[in-house]
Amino acid sequence: MKPPPFTYxxxxxVEETLDVLAETGTDGKVLxxxxxxxxxxxxxxxxxxxxxxxxxxxxxxxxxxxxDGVRVGATVRQARVERDAEVFRVQPLLRWATGFVAHPxxxxxxxxxxxxxxxxxxxxxxxxLALLDGTIEVVSRGARRTVTGRDFFAGPLESSxxxxxxxxxxxxxxxxxxxxxxxxxxxxxxxxxxxxGAAGLVELDDDLRVAAARVAYVSVGxxxxxxxxxxxxxxxxxxxxxxTRAADAARGRLDPGADIHASAExxxxxxxVLTARVLGEAGARAHGAAASGDGAHSGALR
Amino acid sequence: xxxxxxxxxxxxxxxxxxxxxxxxxxxxxxxRHDLGLTGTHVGCEHGVCGCCTVLLDGAPVRSCxxxxxxxxxxxxxxxxxxxxxxxxxxxxxxxxxxCHALQCGFCTPGFLVAVTALVRDxxxxxxxxxxxxxxxxxxxxxxxxxxxYQNIVKAVHRAADLMAExxxxxxxxx
Numbered sequence: 445m446k447p448p449p450f451t452y453x454x455x456x457x458v459e460e461t462l463d464v465l466a467e468t469g470t471d472g473k474v475l476x477x478x479x480x481x482x483x484x485x486x487x488x489x490x491x492x493x494x495x496x497x498x499x500x501x502x503x504x505x506x507x508x509x510x511x512d513g514v515r516v517g518a519t520v521r522q523a524r525v526e527r528d529a530e531v532f533r534v535q536p537l538l539r540w541a542t543g544f545v546a547h548p549x550x551x552x553x554x555x556x557x558x559x560x561x562x563x564x565x566x567x568x569x570x571x572x573l574a575l576l577d578g579t580i581e582v583v584s585r586g587a588r589r590t591v592t593g594r595d596f597f598a599g600p601l602e603s604s605x606x607x608x609x610x611x612x613x614x615x616x617x618x619x620x621x622x623x624x625x626x627x628x629x630x631x632x633x634x635x636x637x638x639x640x641g642a643a644g645l646v647e648l649d650d651d652l653r654v655a656a657a658r659v660a661y662v663s664v665g666x667x668x669x670x671x672x673x674x675x676x677x678x679x680x681x682x683x684x685x686x687x688t689r690a691a692d693a694a695r696g697r698l699d700p701g702a703d704i705h706a707s708a709e710x711x712x713x714x715x716x717v718l719t720a721r722v723l724g725e726a727g728a729r730a731h732g733a734a735a736s737g738d739g740a741h742s743g744a745l746r
Numbered sequence: 747x748x749x750x751x752x753x754x755x756x757x758x759x760x761x762x763x764x765x766x767x768x769x770x771x772x773x774x775x776x777x778r779h780d781l782g783l784t785g786t787h788v789g790c791e792h793g794v795c796g797c798c799t800v801l802l803d804g805a806p807v808r809s810c811x812x813x814x815x816x817x818x819x820x821x822x823x824x825x826x827x828x829x830x831x832x833x834x835x836x837x838x839x840x841x842x843x844x845c846h847a848l849q850c851g852f853c854t855p856g857f858l859v860a861v862t863a864l865v866r867d868x869x870x871x872x873x874x875x876x877x878x879x880x881x882x883x884x885x886x887x888x889x890x891x892x893x894x895y896q897n898i899v900k901a902v903h904r905a906a907d908l909m910a911e912x913x914x915x916x917x918x919x920x
Binding site: 446449450451452479485487497547549550553635 | 792884
């Protein structure tokens with residue numbers, strides 16, 4: 445249970461980090477919070493020859509919120525995002541989902557961007573990024589690109605990051621006007637890996653009927669799966685919507701795998717239950733937000 | 747492979763400390779083996795049990811999920827730092843003793859450290875102590891195989907009471 449030897453790098457700038465990444469190539473691994481990487485190293489499931497600790501690189505510990513959304517730097521801890529009042533105002537789903545990431549003590553060290561780069565299909569934050577059509581800012585020596593969640597998650601524990609690239613920040617778009625969100629998951633114990641999880645987003649039109657309903661699923665495939673369930677919701681007000689129809693539609697479209705924790709059939713069942721739960725709650729929240737927006741719609745909330 | 751050894755300087759329980767260790771030395775092992783502070787216990791070494799919890803710049807973290815070299819120039823508080831300089835028990839330790847919140851004691855250092863931060867944060871927010879829900883969430887990452895947790899939960903509330911009394915004696919709190 446001791447990590448294997450590695451060469452430690454502690455670059456003092458992003459530029460220096462990129463130089464080290466370019467030199468170490470596939471032998472190098474970035475260390476941010478380490479809450480997923482270090483257990484894997486302790487169990488000798490991962491043995492990177494070079495660890496590049498970015499905690500001293502500077503400029504990455506930045507959490508910026510605007511009315512457009514939340515930008516989270518690469519070394520911002522999950523606990524900070526969870527507690528931040530401005531983040532909650534702009535995109536409350538981040539707090540609700542982060543509360544399911546391991547335990548509070550782990551979130552004090554674990555980072556949001558690290559969780560995305562780890563690309564665990566059981567991870568909550570990749571599903572949130574995918575649901576919100578968020579993006580990840582990626583840099584390498586002399587290059588910079590913005591990657592969508594859809595393109596970033598390449599498979600279980602696999603992102604589309606090249607060996608010489610560093611994910612410097614993630615952007616989570618704000619909750620739109622007249623919209624609500626919700627997160628729920630089923631795990632054997634709170635804080636354990638999700639057997640199945642779901643993040644839901646409901647948007648209402650001017651007449652407060654469901655205009656869009658989407659759900660992203662955790663632990664239901666190699667990558668976060670996002671379903672558009674708008675049609676199945678039937679364009680009614682949230683209170684008059686039969687969310688179980690959306691659940692049925694989701695069950696028909698998902699193809700979960702089986703493992704030691706759950707059969708495929710049980711996962712499909714849970715996905716349906718959680719679909720109805722998160723859409724119902726997101727719909728009620730959207731209605732509440734629109735109602736308190738009072739004709740001027742929820743512009744006043746922002 | 748010959749490993750590079752680093753001079754690791756940090757502050758532990760208010761005292762500047764240093765020792766030499768390779769980069770792969772976990773903070774938990776550094777505290778125990780290199781600094782001789784064996785109060786921090788090591789259970790699972792993959793972040794599940796919570797026995798190795800220490801405060802890093804005031805925030806509770808798993809010392810088994812951090813390399814000592816990453817803690818350079820930071821402040822660490824271990825269970826040894828929770829009591830008075832004369833060896834007397836701190837308020838959280840007293841509460842655990844009064845409420846019989848430990849049996850074998852192996853998990854206790856991790857609980858004491860996590861609970862210290864939990865109660866401190868609630869009080870810093872201007873409240874008497876953490877709510878029941880906050881207590882359950884706050885200790886959810888620490889495993890105890892003896893007590894069944896009931897007395898630990900009681901001890902967290904008792905610790906908040908003791909801190910309030912202590913604060914009142916100091917005239918710092920109403």
